Amino acid sequence: ANIVGGIEYSINNASLCSVGFSVTRGATKGFVTAGHCGTVNATARIGGAVVGTFAARVFPGNDRAWVSLTSAQTLLPRVANGSSFVTVRGSTEAAVGAAVCRSGRTTGYQCGTITAKNVTANYAEGAVRGLTQGNACAGRGDSGGSWITSAGQAQGVMSGGNVQSNGNNCGIPASQRSSLFERLQPILSQYGLSLVTG
Numbered sequence: 001a002n003i004v005g006g007i008e009y010s011i012n013n014a015s016l017c018s019v020g021f022s023v024t025r026g027a028t029k030g031f032v033t034a035g036h037c038g039t040v041n042a043t044a045r046i047g048g049a050v051v052g053t054f055a056a057r058v059f060p061g062n063d064r065a066w067v068s069l070t071s072a073q074t075l076l077p078r079v080a081n082g083s084s085f086v087t088v089r090g091s092t093e094a095a096v097g098a099a100v101c102r103s104g105r106t107t108g109y110q111c112g113t114i115t116a117k118n119v120t121a122n123y124a125e126g127a128v129r130g131l132t133q134g135n136a137c138a139g140r141g142d143s144g145g146s147w148i149t150s151a152g153q154a155q156g157v158m159s160g161g162n163v164q165s166n167g168n169n170c171g172i173p174a175s176q177r178s179s180l181f182e183r184l185q186p187i188l189s190q191y192g193l194s195l196v197t198g
Contacts, residue, residue, distance in 0.1 A: 001046040003031050003069065005079035005088070005146030005154075006103025010045045011038040011054075018104040018145030019046075020157035021088060021184065022075035022196035029069040032187050033144030034157050035059030036125070038067075056191055060126030063159040064187040065144075077198030079146040079154075081109040087198045089152030091184050100134050100149055102179065104142025104158055107168055112136035112177070114155075121160055121180055131159055131180040138179040139168030147181045154195060156181035 003022045010016050017037035023030050035057040038044070042054045044067045051073050057065035069075075078085040080103050094100060094114055101111040112135040119131045134147065138161055147155040161179040162169050169177050188195060 008105035104145030106139035106141035137170035
């Protein structure tokens, strides 16, 4: 499979999440995603084919994970934007007020701004701290997907938000939207990962 941010993958042939960013750990290929998407050793499939397994995750507390891929997979420094792509250039963290977009399997490529940092989300499984909040809309299944600036600076992976009964928060005003992501830099640091850039 071509590993591209925002595309769909399935976990143990059951739940669905979205790819964050292509990464490497030494010679091992992988991608980052949300910790709540799967447990360690859970199988990841793209297009029905097994591509790898969850190598490590933290959830709750944080919401971070990486999936170790087989050597047959192709890592691309890209995030899906409809039929085109945004090239991943780096991982410089953007400030509150900066424009940011996110990509995921459910709602596609959606843009907004960063509205707050160091936010705590109280999920059913427990609190997740240190999240960044944006007002780009998102839906269930977008979890783990990419947050990136238009200049190609990778920001993080989708965690959660104030999703409505219809499964997303796209129908409510941007001023009321809370879409939360786990920052990328701590994920890379914790697991010794290198971001694939183009």
